[in-house]
Amino acid sequence: MSHIKSGHEPLIRIAKRDAIAKPKAIMIRAIAVLLSLVVSGVFIFAITGLNPIRVYEVMVEGAFGTSRRSWVTIRDTMMLFCIAIGLAPAYKMKFWNIGAEGQVLIGGICTAGLMRALGSSMPTPLLLVVMACASLLGGCLWGIIPAIFKAEWHTNETLFTLMMNYVAIQLTSYCVSLWENPFGSNSVGIINQQTQGGWFPKIFGQAVSLNVIIVLTLAIGMHIYLTYSKQGYEIAVVGDSVNTARYAGINVKAVTIRTMAVSGAICGLAGFIAVAGASHTISTSTAGGQGFTAIIVAWLAQFNSAIMGLIALLLVSLQKGAIQIASQFKLNNYASNVITGIILFFILGSEFFINFRLILRGKKGGEEK
Amino acid sequence: MITFVQISQLLQSAIVFGTVIMFGALGEILTQKSGNLNLGVPGIMYLGGIAGLAAAYAYEMNTANPIGFVSLIISFVAAFAASALGGLIYSFLTITLRANQNVTGLTLTIFGAGLANLFGGMLNAMAGGVGQISIRTTSSAYRLSISNVVSLGPFASIFLSYGFMAYLAIVIAVGLFFFLGKSRTGLNLRAVGENPGTADAAGINVTRYKYVATCVGAGISGLGGLYYTMDYIKGTWTTDSTIEALGWLAVALVIFATWRPLNAIWGAYLFGVLYWLYLYIPGLTRSSQEIFKMLPYVVTIVVLLRVSMRKKREDQPPASLGLSYFREER
Numbered sequence: 200m201s202h203i204k205s206g207h208e209p210l211i212r213i214a215k216r217d218a219i220a221k222p223k224a225i226m227i228r229a230i231a232v233l234l235s236l237v238v239s240g241v242f243i244f245a246i247t248g249l250n251p252i253r254v255y256e257v258m259v260e261g262a263f264g265t266s267r268r269s270w271v272t273i274r275d276t277m278m279l280f281c282i283a284i285g286l287a288p289a290y291k292m293k294f295w296n297i298g299a300e301g302q303v304l305i306g307g308i309c310t311a312g313l314m315r316a317l318g319s320s321m322p323t324p325l326l327l328v329v330m331a332c333a334s335l336l337g338g339c340l341w342g343i344i345p346a347i348f349k350a351e352w353h354t355n356e357t358l359f360t361l362m363m364n365y366v367a368i369q370l371t372s373y374c375v376s377l378w379e380n381p382f383g384s385n386s387v388g389i390i391n392q393q394t395q396g397g398w399f400p401k402i403f404g405q406a407v408s409l410n411v412i413i414v415l416t417l418a419i420g421m422h423i424y425l426t427y428s429k430q431g432y433e434i435a436v437v438g439d440s441v442n443t444a445r446y447a448g449i450n451v452k453a454v455t456i457r458t459m460a461v462s463g464a465i466c467g468l469a470g471f472i473a474v475a476g477a478s479h480t481i482s483t484s485t486a487g488g489q490g491f492t493a494i495i496v497a498w499l500a501q502f503n504s505a506i507m508g509l510i511a512l513l514l515v516s517l518q519k520g521a522i523q524i525a526s527q528f529k530l531n532n533y534a535s536n537v538i539t540g541i542i543l544f545f546i547l548g549s550e551f552f553i554n555f556r557l558i559l560r561g562k563k564g565g566e567e568k
Numbered sequence: 569m570i571t572f573v574q575i576s577q578l579l580q581s582a583i584v585f586g587t588v589i590m591f592g593a594l595g596e597i598l599t600q601k602s603g604n605l606n607l608g609v610p611g612i613m614y615l616g617g618i619a620g621l622a623a624a625y626a627y628e629m630n631t632a633n634p635i636g637f638v639s640l641i642i643s644f645v646a647a648f649a650a651s652a653l654g655g656l657i658y659s660f661l662t663i664t665l666r667a668n669q670n671v672t673g674l675t676l677t678i679f680g681a682g683l684a685n686l687f688g689g690m691l692n693a694m695a696g697g698v699g700q701i702s703i704r705t706t707s708s709a710y711r712l713s714i715s716n717v718v719s720l721g722p723f724a725s726i727f728l729s730y731g732f733m734a735y736l737a738i739v740i741a742v743g744l745f746f747f748l749g750k751s752r753t754g755l756n757l758r759a760v761g762e763n764p765g766t767a768d769a770a771g772i773n774v775t776r777y778k779y780v781a782t783c784v785g786a787g788i789s790g791l792g793g794l795y796y797t798m799d800y801i802k803g804t805w806t807t808d809s810t811i812e813a814l815g816w817l818a819v820a821l822v823i824f825a826t827w828r829p830l831n832a833i834w835g836a837y838l839f840g841v842l843y844w845l846y847l848y849i850p851g852l853t854r855s856s857q858e859i860f861k862m863l864p865y866v867v868t869i870v871v872l873l874r875v876s877m878r879k880k881r882e883d884q885p886p887a888s889l890g891l892s893y894f895r896e897e898r
Contacts, residue, residue: 215896246690295670297607354876355885357605357670358823361816362872365865372858491674498671531689531807536682543675544661551665 212558224553231549232513235542242537247528254524261523262516272512272519274407274477277414280511281472282493284414284421285338285465287502288458290494291425292438294349296459298360299466300490301367302341304483306334306470308367308374310397311390311481314474315378318396326397331471338467339460341367346459350452364490371483378481387480399476410476417465422504434458466490495543499550514539578848579726582840583734588613588796590737590836592818594744595789597827599655601748602781603761604662605890607673609789610815611680612654616790617797618684619643619650621805624706624798625691636709643706644794651790654680655783663778666892681812684793688805700804707803710795733795737836740788744829757781761886764893774893792818820868826875826883839864 240251249257263269282299289296310330317326341363348354380388391397402408425431433454437444444451473485492514500506521535592609599606606612623646628634658676661667695701711731747754759767760777768774793811797803817839824839825831846852846860875883 213896215894246686297670297674348873348876352873352876354873355823357607357890358820358872359869362820362865362869365813365816366862366869369858369862369865372861373855376855376858488678491678494674495671498668529693530686533682533685533689533807536678537686538682540675540679540682544657544672544679547661547667547672547675548665550667554666 210559213555214558216554216556219553227549227552228546231545232542235545238545239538239541242541243524243534246530247524249524249528255520257524257527258517258520261521262519264523268519270405270407272516274410275519276508276512276515277407277410278469278473278477279489279493279496279515280508281414281417281469282466282489283496283500283507283511284417284504285462285469286493286497287421287462287504287507288425288431288434289342289462290438290497291502292434292455292458294346294455294459294462295357296342296345296360296462297357297491297494298341298345298363298367298463299469299493300486300488301360301364302338302463302466303470303473303486303490304364304367304371305337305341306467307474307481307485308371308470309333309337309467310471310474311378311387312374314390314397314479318391319394321396323396323398323400327399327475330397330475331468334467334471335464336467338470339464342459342463342466343456346456349459350455368483371481371485375482386482389479390481391479397475398479407476410472413468413472413476417468418504418508421465425502430454430457492539499543499546514542517542574848576726578841578844579837580729581844582837583726583730584800585840585843586836586838587730587734587737588792588800588814589818589821589839590741590832591733591792591795592789592815593821593825593832593836594737594740594829595651595785595787595792596819596822597785597825597829597832598744598748598788599782599785600822600827600889601758601761601886602778602785603764603886603888603891603893604658604778604782605669605673606655606658606676606782606786607670607819608654608658608676608680608786609673609818610812611677612651612786612789613793613796613815613818614680614684614811615654615793616647616651616787617793617811618687618805619790620647620794621701621703621797621803622646622687622691624703624803625701628703628705634705636705636712639703639706640709643798644791647790647794648787651793652783652787654790655786656779658786659779659782662892663775663782666894669890669892677812677815681809684811685807689807692805692807700806703803707798710798711802731799733791733799736791737795738833741829741833748829758886761888764888765895768893768895774895778893789818817864820865823875823885824868824871826871827885839867842867 240254243249243254244251261268262272282303286296286299310333313326313330313333317329321329345354345356345359345363348359349356375387376385378387379385399406399409425434433444433449436447436449437451437454441451470485474481478485496507496510496514500510517538518535521538522532525532525534592613596606596609620643624639624643627639627642654676658672661672662669691701710733713729713731748758756767756772757777759770760772760774764774792814796811796814797805821832821835821839825835842863843861845863846857849860852860
C-alpha cells in the first residue's frame with residue numbers, strides 16, 4: 200500500500216495479520232457469540248415481549264430442562280457433528296461439497312430399505328452392520344460422482360453436488376411413496392415398530408448411547424486421519440495449492456476422488472444413524488437442512504474435531520431452545536433458523552477481526568487493535 | 569393422446585413456474601457477474617415473498633377500501649427493499665469483512681427461510697379462521713391480465729393470460745442483456761467479475777460495483793419470491809420449503825443459461841415444462857411421478873458436464889467467481 204503523507208490517509212486502514220495469539224482469537228469469537236446472543240435476545244423480545252434474560256432461561260430449559268430433552272439434544276448434536284466430520288476432509292481439500300444433504304438421504308434410503316426387508320428375518324446386530332455398510336457405500340457413490348467429474352474435467356463441484364441433493368430428494372420421495380405405510384398416508388411410518396428390528400439397541404439403558412459411541416469414534420478417527428496420516432497431509436497440500444501438490448508428486452485426481460469417497464461415506468453413515476438410531480423412518484426431511492448447517496460448522500471450526508463438536512452442540516441447543524420458545528408462544532419452529540442465522544452471521548463476521556487488523560488514522564502501523 | 573388444450577395448459581403453467589425462477593436467476597446472474605457467488609438466493613426469495621405479503625396485508629387491514637394498484641406498489645417496493653437488504657448483509661460480510669462467500673450465502677438461506685416462515689406462520693395465525701391469510705385485492709391486482717378482460721382463444725391465452733410480472737421478467741432479462749453487453753457500466757461490472765485487480769488498476773471502484781450489483785441482484789431475485797406469493801399461490805402463505813427448492817432451481821438456471829440473461833428466458837420456461845410434464849404423461853403412478861420430477865435437476869447436471877467438457881471460453885463462469893478481493897493481496 201503506497202503511503203504518502205498528503206492528508207489523504209483514510210480513517211481506517213486494514214492490514215493482514217501474520218498470526219494471532221490463540222487466546223485473542225478465542226476472545227474475538229466469544230465476543231461475537233455474545234453479541235449475537237444479545238441481538239437474538241432483542242429479536243425474540245421484539246416478537247414475544249419476553250424479557251431477554253428469561254428468553255435464555257426458557258431456552259436452556261428447552262434444551263436441557265429434563266433428562267429426555269437433554270438426550271434429544273445430544274442425539275441431534277451427534278447427527279450434526281457426524282455430518283460435519285464427514286465434510287471436514289472435503290473442505291480441507293477446498294472441495295465444496297454442498298451435497299451432504301443428498302449423501303445423508305441416500306444413506307438413509309439404504310438403511311430404511313434394508314430395515315424393511317430384513318428387519319424380521321435377520322438378527323439386529325448383524326442387520327445393523329449390513330445397514331451401516333450399505334449406507335457407507337450409498338453415500339460414497341453419491342460423493343464420488345461429482346468428484347470424478349471434478350478431477351477429470353474440472354466440473355464445478357459446488358453446483359454439481361447441489362443438484363445431486365435434489366436428485367436424492369426425489370429418489371427419497373419415490374421410495375416413500377413406494378414403501379408407504381399405511382396406504383395413502385404419504386409417509387413410511389415407523390419401521391418395525393413392534394419388533395424394533397434394526398433399531399439401535401439400548402446401551403447403558405440409553406437408546407442414544409450407540410449414536411454417541413459411533414460419532415465420537417469417528418471424530419477421533421478423523422482427527423488422527425487429518426492430522427497424522429499421509430493421506431491427511433496430502434489433503435492439506437491439495438487444499439492449500441494444487442500446483443504445489445502436483446510439484447510434490449501428489450496425484451491430485453486420486454486424492455480428490457479418494458477424499459470425496461471418505462466424505463460421502465461418512466455423510467451416508469449419518470443417514471444410517473438418523474434412520475436406525477433416531478427416527479426409524481425415512482422422509483425427505485430426514486436430512487432436514489443439516490447437510491447445509493454442517494458445512495458452516497466444519498468451516499468455522501476449521502476442521503478441528505473438538506471445536507466442530509462444540510459448535511454443533513451450541514447450534515443444536517439453541518435450536519431446541521428456540522423450539523421451546525416457539526411452542527410457548529405459539530410460533531413455529533423456524534424461530535430457531537432465524538437465531539442460527541444471526542449467530543452464524545456474527546461468527547462469520549468475527550473471522551475478519553481474526554485475520555485482519557484495523558489501523559486508525561494517525562497511529563503508526565504496528566499497534567494491534 | 570395429448571391434445572392442443574393440454575399443451576396450452578402445460579405451457580401456461582410452465583410460464584408461470586418459469587417466471588418465479590427467472591427472476592431468481594436474473595438477479596443471480598447480475599450478482600455473479602460481479603464475482604460474488606451468492607448461494608443465498610433461496611433465502612432472498614423468501615425475504616422478498618414474505619415482505620411483499622406482509623406489506624400488502626398491513627395495507628389491506630388498515631385501509632377501509634384498499635385499492636389494488638396502491639397495494640401493488642407498496643408490496644413491490646417492500647419486497648425489493650427487503651431482498652436488497654438481504655443482499656446488503658451478504659455484501660457487507662463478503663466484501664467488507666471478506667467472509668467466505670459460500671458459507672455466507674448458505675447462512676443467508678437459513679436465515680431468510682427462517683424469518684419468512686416464522687412471520688408467515690404468525691400472519692397465518694393472526695388471520696385466524698382457516699389459519700391462512702389471504703390478500704385478495706392485492707393478489708388480483710398482480711394477477712390482472714388481458715385474458716381477464718377480453719376472452720381469448722386457447723392459442724392467444726398461451727401468451728396473454730399472465731399478470732404483469734411475467735412480462736416484467738422478460739423485460740428485465742432483455743434489459744440485463746443490453747446492460748451487460750453494451751453499456752460501459754455493464755462492461756466495467758464484468759471486468760470486476762473477471763479480474764478485479766485489473767479493473768481496480770483501470771480506475772474502477774471494485775467495492776462499489778460489487779455492492780451495487782449484489783444488492784440490486786438480490787432485489788431482482790427477491791421479486792421471484794414476490795411473484796410466487798402474489799401470483800403463483802394467489803396471495804397466501806404456506807409454511808414449507810417450496811421457495812427454497814425454487815431458489816436452488818434458480819441457481820441451477822444460472823448455470824443452465826451459461827450466465828446469459830436471454831438464455832434464462834427460455835431456460836426458465838423449459839424448466840417449467842420439465843417440472844409439470846409428469847401431469848401430462850399418461851400411465852404414471854404416484855411413485856414414478858417423483859422420478860419424473862428429477863428432470864430439471866438432471867438436465868442441469870447434463871448442461872454443467874457439457875459446459876465443463878467442451879471448455880468453450882464464452883460459456884465459462886466469471887473468472888474470479890467466489891473469490892474475495894483484497895487489494896493489498898494482489
